[in-house]
Amino acid sequence: MQLWGGATTRTLRAHWMAHELALDYEPKLVGPRTGETQRAEFRTLNVKEKVPVLVDDGFVLTESAAIVTYLADTYGPETGLVPQPRTRLRAQYNEWLSYVQMELDAHTLYILRKHIDLAHLYGKAPAAVEAAIEGFKKQVAFAANRLQDHAHLVGDGFTGADIMLTSCLTWGRACGIELPQALDDYTRRMTGRAAYISAAKLNFSVTPDGS
């Protein structure tokens, strides 16, 4: 099994789940702006030219949330790292995944990324940046509500949904956004997990542009 991609929050999600499951795999730590994702070998795996990408015995899967879920479904169905399919807990897990990807990642944090760090590629857009910061603060209250009186997002234990949320909370903090206390405490607990620490060490051993 190969897991392509390193250096970013989204690639960390996939490595983190692989480490939770103690999988034996080959990390291909290409960064997003190293030119590696434009190479022919990579484009045959993912024409979107984006990481992460999982290759499991010829089966190719893109999208961080899909990889996190597939790994746990396939290699840890009894671990509780994803709720069993066709259950209400699984429906709630899906709800959290969609929320994190859309409300915290695509609509808000990625806007900051594009128009601050990557402004040389996407242009400056101060009004969009301001709205994205406000949008993140508003949307993250949904997670803060849940974590006020629960240790995890879904049911009683740690799942892939916690991987997805934690990745956006650390990303938000790196953008200088202050989090409510419940989310700060939660982030501290999640990033203290052994699998997070080992996955982050691996993932961030490279930089996005290969420097």
Ligand SMILES: N[C@@H](CCC(=O)N[C@@H](CS)C(=O)NCC(=O)O)C(=O)O
């Ligand atoms: N929705 C995708 C987003 C993947 C994505 O945008 N990856 C970035 C790195 S975080 C990338 O590969 N960017 C390269 C590029 O845009 O050229 C996921 O969650 O996996």
